[in-house]
Amino acid sequence: MKRPAALVALIFAVLTALLVAPASAAYGVRIEVLSTPRPDFVSDGNALIGITGENLDGLVIELNGQDVTDAFTRTADRLIGLVRGLVVGRNTITAGEARLGITNYPRSGPMLAGPHETPYICGTAGFTTLAKVKLGPATGPNCSVPTRVDYLYRSTIDRSLKVLPETKPADLATTTTSDGRRVPYIVRVETGVINRSIYEYAVLHDREAGAPSVQRPPSGWNGRLVYSFGGGCPGGWYQQGSNTGGINDDVLLGRGYAVASSSLNVFGVNCNGVLAAETMTMTREHIAETIGVPRQTIGWGCSGGSYQVFQIADNYPGLLDGIVAACVFPEVGFATLHTITDALLLDHYFRSADGWTSEQKRAAAGFGKVETIANLAGAGRRIDPRVYCPEQLPVEQRYHPATNPDGARCDVYDHQVNIWGKNAAGAVRRPLDNAGIQYGLAALNAGKITAAQFVDLNRAIGGFDADANFVPGRTVADPLATETAYRTGQLINGGGGLASTPIIDYRQYLDEQPNGDIHLIFHSFSLRERLVKANGDADNQVMLVQSGDAPGGFSTGNPVVLSALKALDQWMDAMDADTGPGSSHSRLLRNKPSSLVEACWTPQGTKIVEKQVNGIGTTRCNTLYPVWPAPRQVAGASVANDIIKCRLRPLSPADYQVDFTPAQWTALRQAFPQGVCDWKAPGDGQQRPTEAWPAF
Numbered sequence: 102m103k104r105p106a107a108l109v110a111l112i113f114a115v116l117t118a119l120l121v122a123p124a125s126a127a128y129g130v131r132i133e134v135l136s137t138p139r140p141d142f143v144s145d146g147n148a149l150i151g152i153t154g155e156n157l158d159g160l161v162i163e164l165n166g167q168d169v170t171d172a173f174t175r176t177a178d179r180l181i182g183l184v185r186g187l188v189v190g191r192n193t194i195t196a197g198e199a200r201l202g203i204t205n206y207p208r209s210g211p212m213l214a215g216p217h218e219t220p221y222i223c224g225t226a227g228f229t230t231l232a233k234v235k236l237g238p239a240t241g242p243n244c245s246v247p248t249r250v251d252y253l254y255r256s257t258i259d260r261s262l263k264v265l266p267e268t269k270p271a272d273l274a275t276t277t278t279s280d281g282r283r284v285p286y287i288v289r290v291e292t293g294v295i296n297r298s299i300y301e302y303a304v305l306h307d308r309e310a311g312a313p314s315v316q317r318p319p320s321g322w323n324g325r326l327v328y329s330f331g332g333g334c335p336g337g338w339y340q341q342g343s344n345t346g347g348i349n350d351d352v353l354l355g356r357g358y359a360v361a362s363s364s365l366n367v368f369g370v371n372c373n374g375v376l377a378a379e380t381m382t383m384t385r386e387h388i389a390e391t392i393g394v395p396r397q398t399i400g401w402g403c404s405g406g407s408y409q410v411f412q413i414a415d416n417y418p419g420l421l422d423g424i425v426a427a428c429v430f431p432e433v434g435f436a437t438l439h440t441i442t443d444a445l446l447l448d449h450y451f452r453s454a455d456g457w458t459s460e461q462k463r464a465a466a467g468f469g470k471v472e473t474i475a476n477l478a479g480a481g482r483r484i485d486p487r488v489y490c491p492e493q494l495p496v497e498q499r500y501h502p503a504t505n506p507d508g509a510r511c512d513v514y515d516h517q518v519n520i521w522g523k524n525a526a527g528a529v530r531r532p533l534d535n536a537g538i539q540y541g542l543a544a545l546n547a548g549k550i551t552a553a554q555f556v557d558l559n560r561a562i563g564g565f566d567a568d569a570n571f572v573p574g575r576t577v578a579d580p581l582a583t584e585t586a587y588r589t590g591q592l593i594n595g596g597g598g599l600a601s602t603p604i605i606d607y608r609q610y611l612d613e614q615p616n617g618d619i620h621l622i623f624h625s626f627s628l629r630e631r632l633v634k635a636n637g638d639a640d641n642q643v644m645l646v647q648s649g650d651a652p653g654g655f656s657t658g659n660p661v662v663l664s665a666l667k668a669l670d671q672w673m674d675a676m677d678a679d680t681g682p683g684s685s686h687s688r689l690l691r692n693k694p695s696s697l698v699e700a701c702w703t704p705q706g707t708k709i710v711e712k713q714v715n716g717i718g719t720t721r722c723n724t725l726y727p728v729w730p731a732p733r734q735v736a737g738a739s740v741a742n743d744i745i746k747c748r749l750r751p752l753s754p755a756d757y758q759v760d761f762t763p764a765q766w767t768a769l770r771q772a773f774p775q776g777v778c779d780w781k782a783p784g785d786g787q788q789r790p791t792e793a794w795p796a797f
Contacts, residue, residue, distance in 0.1 A: 129154040129155040129156060130152060130153070130154035130156075130157070130160065130196050130197050130198070130199040131152065131153045131154055131199065132150065132151075132152050132194055132195075132196050132199050132200070132201040133150070133151050133152075133153075133201070134148050134149065134150060134151075134201070134203065135149045135150065135151045135181070135389065135394050136148060136149035136386045136389035136390045136394060137382060137385075137386045137389070137419075138417075138418065138419025138420060139419070139794055140201055140202065140203045140204070141202075141203070141204040142204065142206070142212055142213065142382060142794065142796075143187065143203050143204065143205045143206070143386070144205065144206045144207070144208060144210070144212060144295075144296075144382075144383045144386060144387075145205075145207070145208040145295070145383070145386075145387065146185060146186060146187045146188075146189075146205060146208070147183060147184065147185050147187065147390050148183075148184050148187060148194075148203055148205070148390075149181070149182075149183050149184075149315060149389055149390050149394065150162075150173075150181070150182050150183075150184050150194060151179050151180070151181050152173070152179055152180040152181075152196050152199075153178065153179045153180075154199075157175070157179075157180055160180070160196055160197055161196075161197065162180075162182070162194070162195070162196045163194070163195045163196075164184055164186060164187065164192060164193075164194055165188065165192055165193055167186075169182070169184050169186075172184055172185070174316055180196075181315065181316075183315060183390055187203065187205040188205065189205055189206065189207055190204065190205065191203075191204055192204070192205055206383075208295055208296075208383075209243035209245070209296065209297055210296040210297060210379060210380075210383065211296075211379065212296070212379050212382065212383065212796070213375055213376075213378060213379040213382070213417075213794070213795075213796045213797065214373065214375045214376040214378075214379045214519055214796075214797060215375075215519025215520075215796075215797040216519060217297065218338065218339060218516070220339055220494065220498055220509055221242070221244070221297065221339060221340070221341065222339060222340045222341065222491070222493040222494060223238075223239035223244035223341050224239075224244070224299065224340060224341040224342045224343035224364065224370075224493070225237060225238065225239040225244060225246045225294070225299060225341070225343070226238045226239070226343075227343035228292075228299050228343045228344070228364075230249065230251060230290065230292045230301065231251065231253060231262055231288075231290045231292075231301070231303065231348070231349055232251035232253060232264050232290065233264075234249075234251070236249075236292065236299070239294070239341075243294070243297050244294060244297050244341045245294045246293065246294055247293070248291065248292070248293030248294075249291070249292050249293070250289065250290070250291050251264065251289075251290045251292070252264075252265040252287060252288070252289055252290075252306075252308045253265055253287070253288045253290060253303075254269075254270065254273050254274070254285070254286060254287050254288065255273075255274040255276070255286035255288070255351065255354075255355070256270075256272045256273075256274065257272045257273070257274045258272050260274075260351055262288065262349060265287060265308065269285070273285055273286065273287070274286040276305070276321075276355040276356070277355075277356075278305070278321055278323050278355075278356055278357030279323045279325075279356040279357050279358075279670065280323050280324075280357065282321070282357075284305060284307070284320060284321040284357075285307055285321075286305070286354075286355060287305065287306065287307050287308060287321075288303050288304065288305060288306070288354055289303065289304055289305075289306040289308070289313065289319060290302070290303045290348075291303075291391070295363070295380070295383050295384050295387055296363075296365065296379060296380045296383045296384070297341060297365070298341065298342075298363045298364050298365035298366070298371075298380045298384075299341060299342065299343070299345065299363065299364040300345070300361065300362070300363040300364075300380075300384045300387075301345055301348055301361070301362060301363075302348060302359055302360065302361035302362075302384075302388055303348045303349070303354055303359070303360050303361075304319045304321070304322050304354075304357075304358075304359035304360070304392065305319060305320065305321025305322060305354060305355075305357055306319035306320050306321060306322070307320045307321070313391070313392045313393075314391070314392070314393075315389075315390065315391075315392070315393045315394075318392055318393040319359070319392050321357050322357055322359055322392065322393075323356065323357030323358060324357075324393075324395065324396035324397070325357075325358050325359070325395060325396055325397050325398075325399065325670070326358065326359045326360075326361060326385070326388065326395035326397070326398045326399070327350075327353055327358045327359070327360045327361070327398075327399045327401050328360075328361050328362065328366075328381060328384075328385065328398055328399065328400055328401065328421070329345070329346035329347050329348060329360060329361065329362040329366075329401050329402065329406070330346050330362070330366050330367075330368075330377070330381075330400060330401065330402030330405070330406030330407075330409040330410055331344070331345065331346035331347070331362065331366060331367030331368065331369065331370070331402070331405065331406055332367070332368055332369060332402070332403055332404035332405035332406050332428070333367060333368045333369020333370070333372070333404070333405045334368045334369065334372040334405050334408075334433055334437075334483055334513070335369070335372075335480065335482075335483045335488075335489035336369055336370075336489045336490070336491040336492075336511070337367075337368050337369050337370055337371050337372030337373075337405075337491075337516065338371070338372065338373075338491070338509075338511055338512075338515075338516035339490075339491060339493075339494050339509055339511070339516075340370055340371075340491050340493050340494065341364055341365075341370070342364035342365065342367055342369075342370030342371070343364070344364060344367060344370070345362035345363055345364050345366065345367060346362035346363075346366055346367055346401075346402065346406060347362060348360040348361060348362055350656075350657055351657075352657035352658070352663065353657060358399075359388065359392070359395065361384060361385070361388060363380050363381070363384050365377060365380040366380055366381055366384075366409060367405070368404075368405025368406070368408060368409065368433070369405060371516075372405070372433060372483070372513055372516055372517075373516055373517050373520075374408060374409060374412040374413075374432065374433070374434075374591070375412075375517075375519075375520060375591075375795070375797060377408075377409045377412070377413070378409075378412065378413045378416065378417045378420070381409075381413060381420060382417065382420060385398060385420060396677075397422040397423060397670075397673045397674075397677075398420065398421055398422050398423075399421070399422065399423045399424070399425060399666075399669065400413065400414060400421040400423070400424045400425070400426070401425050401426075402426055402427075403426070403427040403428040403655045404427075404428040404430070404620060405433070406426070406427075407426040407427065407428060407429045407430055408430055408431075408432050408433045408437075410424045410426050411424070411426070411431055411432065411593050411599065411628065412432055412590070412591075412593060414597075414598045414599050414602045415590055415593050415594060415595060415596075415597040415598050415599040416589070416590040416597055416598070416790070416793070416794070416795060417598065417793075417794055418597060418598030418601075418793060418794075419598070421598070421602060422602070422603075422673050423602065423603045423604075423605075423669045423672070423673050424602055424603065424604045424605065425605045425607065425662070425665065425666060425669060426604065426605065426606060426607070427606075427607045427608060427609070427654075427655035427662075428608065428609070428611075428620040428655070429606050429608060429624055429625045429628060430620075430624045431592075431593045431624065431627050431628045431631065431742070432591065432592060432593050433513065434513065434517075434532065434586065434591055434592065435532070435586070435591075435592045435742065435743070435745060436593075436624055436627055436742050437480075437619075437624075438481075438483075438484065438513065438533065439731070439733055439742060440477060440621070440731045440732065440733075440742075441477045441478070441480045441481040441483070441619065442481045442484060442533065442535075442565070442576075443466075443535065443538075443540070443731070443732040443733065444466065444473070444474050444475075444476075444477035444478045444480075444481055444732065445477070445478040445481030445482070446535070446540075446562050446563065446564070446565075446571075447462075447465065447466050447474050447478075447540065447562070447732065448474050448475050448477075448478035449478070449562075449571055450558060450561055450562050450563075451474065454557065454558070454561075456554070457550075457554065459471045460549070461544070461549060461550050461554065462474060464541070464544035464547070464549035464550060464735075465540060465541035465544045465549075465550055465554075465558065465732075465735065466731075466732050466735065467543075467544075467729055467730035467731050467732055467734055467735040468612070468617065468621070468729050468731070469612040469613045469727060469729040470612070470613055470614065470615070470616075470617050471617075472614075472615065472616050472617040473612075473617030473618065473621075474617070475617065476616060476617030476618065476619065477617065477619055480619050482569065483512060483513050484512050484513055484514065484531075484533070484565065484569045485512055485568065485569035486500045486510035486511055486512040486515060486568060486569070487499070487500060487501070487502075487511065487568070488511065488512075489511050489512070490509070490511035491511070494509060494511070499511065502568060510529075512569070514529045514530075514531050514533075515529050517529075519797045520585065520589070520591060520797055521579070521582045521585060522581065522582070522585075524579065528567050530579035530581055530582035530585075531567075531576075531578065531579055531582055532578050532579065532582040532583045532585070532586045532591075532745050532746075533565070533576050533578055534575075534576055534577055534578035534583075534745055534746040534747075535562075535564055535575050535576050536564075536575040536576070536577050536746070536747075536749070536775065537575075537747050537749045537773060537775065537776060537777045537778040538575075538732075538733065538736045538747070538777075538778055539555075539559060539736050539737065539756075539773075539777050539778065540558050540559055540562055540732060540735070540736055541554070541555050541558050541559075541735060541736070542555075542735060542736050542737055542756070543730075543734075543735045543736075543737070544735060545757065545758070545759060546757060546758040546759070547758075548758075548759075552757075552759045552760070552761050552762075552765055553765065556761070556765045556768050556769055556772070559769065559772045559773070560768055560769075560771070560772040561573075563575065564576030564577075577746075578745055578746045578785075580746075580785070580786060583745045583746055583784075583785060583786045584786045584788075586745060587745075587786055587787055587788045587789075587790065588788060588790060588791050588792065588795075589790060589791075589792055589795035589797075590790040590792075590795065592743060592745065593628070593631060594631065594635055594789055594790050595628070595631040595632040595634070595635040595636065596635030596636055596789060596790075597790060597793065599632065599635075599641075600632075600635065600636045600641075600685070600686045600689075601641075601684075601685035601686050601688070601689050602641065602689075603641055603643075603669055603672045603673065603676075603689065603693070604641055604642040604643065605643055605645065605665045605666075605668075605669055605697075606625050606628070606642055606643060606644045606645070607645045607646075607647075607655055607661070607662055607665065608620075608622055608625060608644070608645070608646050608647070609646075609647055609648065609649045609650075609651055609654055609655065610622060610646055610647065610648055610649050610725075610726040611649045612726070612727065612728075612729050613727075614649065621729065621731065622646070622726060622728050622729075623715070623728050623729065623730060623731055623734070623740060624742075625642075625644055625713075626713075626715040626728060626740045627740055627741055627742040627743075628642065629642055629644075629715075630739060630740050630741035630743075631741050631743055634741060634743075635789075636686055638690075640690050640693070641686075641689050641690065641693070643665070643697055643698070643699055644699050644713040645661055645665060645699070645700060645701075646700075646701040646702070646713060646722060646726050647659075647661060647701070647702045648702070648703075648704040648726075650704075651702065661702070665697070668694045668696055668697040669697075671694045672692060672693055672694055672697065675692035675694070676688055676689060676692045679691070679692055698710055699711065699712050699713050700722075701713065701721075701722035701725060701726060703725060704725075709721050709722055709725075714728075715728045715740055716728055717729065736778065736780075737778060737780045738778070738780050739780065743784070743787070744778075744780070744783075744784035744787065745784055745785070745786075745787075746784055746785040746786070747778035747779065747780060747782075747784055747785070748778070748779045748782040748783070748784065748785060749773075749775050749776035749777060749778065749779065750776050750777065750778075750779040750782075751776050751777075752769060752770060752773060752776065752777055756777075
């Protein structure tokens, strides 16, 4: 995306006025797309259309001049119809004098994320459906297979899902949905390919009721959709994948939720938040056009799944109504990459540095365990184009600087090239920067490392070249990539859709695992601080913390998680019923259930109700579960972790609680010839996002 920001803003405003708003209420008639939040982002040649107004009888409805009135049926308050036959590109729906422009994209995409990635390895042959059937080999460049529908039932014998025979079996379970209906535990499962991604969704529906539709929703559906997002990132490129985030959850299905996921919504398959948003948009649209529009859609994911729910909710409002996230990171490109690439540099330095104790290394990095440095250093190689190639990608197609310089580069930035673009040399632009960062500053001022160690660390730590090789100079971010990151919300701002979205932030505490762990609790506070900066408070984020070995973990088998889900449903229902005055954010806060309060649990299971606070040993909870800082916080950055490239200022002796020798001061000046980070100032190019629903 290389258009000037002012032009982009103008284009966005015009398109919003023309396309996004429902058709003007000409003669009392209003047209809107129901199956997707935006009429300019519709896919697969179909759109679920709603028409409201005072005089709907005898209304003639047309698509591109062709009469489609017969597609509509009358409900209590509107006409509703699944309109088929949209052409790729611009379409017009008219109802009397009212009209609405719709932009349709192919079922295979792309829609938001830019040109398809190549090479692209199909995964359908390895995908097993819930009916324990392989999808089989894909056909064509878009990795397509025929869509299939299976009916399964939950067995009372072992709680497994089995293929439903023609006659209902003796071991067929029954279940009570969240809205109090007792129904047979029969599940309709649909599996297919949308946006070159394998999707699947399941919902309670008795086959004897006939095929579900918009007018006749599934017999056991409670109206809610849980969209499951899978974790990972390394290896998440050049593949369709052969798994999703999972849809076979006994509790969710049994209570009537529809549960959906898609292979490109697993970050270990696709580590690109925009492509993940595109895939979720198109999959959710298809579900809405098949069984009806979900009353609410809940984003459900851990780790790489949390990346997706936050980016989708903030940048693509209207897709997610609530979030249940665990092992939380705000996003992969900054919150995670800042931390793991700093760890990679620190690990490289410490491997050859003399005289550092384990405690000094830990203090300089900030983590709760010194082992976390090496643990995260390995993860830092996801910026290296040679390390995390998926096994499905043939070796001869992979990048090698000498033998195959034009091969597929297996790293985060090249996978997101449509977002960042390329520079004049043909390399992907990278929003990665460590210029001016004073590693270990707080450890120095606390007397945990010496002046000599501090100077040598910052003199020698260096940075990365385009292939993630270690180089003596610091890494400098591409300014266009930095601007893009802020403007399009690739670095989560928190002031978009997240401002009006309930967030359950569940965490098992892993900071002090013996071998370290990437899922550090400070990331939840990074998100919190960004919400505060954007909205004035973070009261829509509810943190719940348990020990790393809490029974059930992040699942509906954990009473803490299940109770939070029930409270989230109450929260969303209350918001939907609230027609009172005020902003969407104020409506969100005044409908928060009183039962949903922040808490932590001791390792023995005792609940401690108190607000979760960033710090170490200042509350009962952060005494049990300390919030250790990351390297950039040790260097003076805010826990918000939202500065890509810091502004620089001259070195000042006032920054330090120690005295340097003249030689050491000279060495520091040489290490920071342009100055050091001024963390009190906004970052270079830092701004609020200027676009909703950014497309590339």
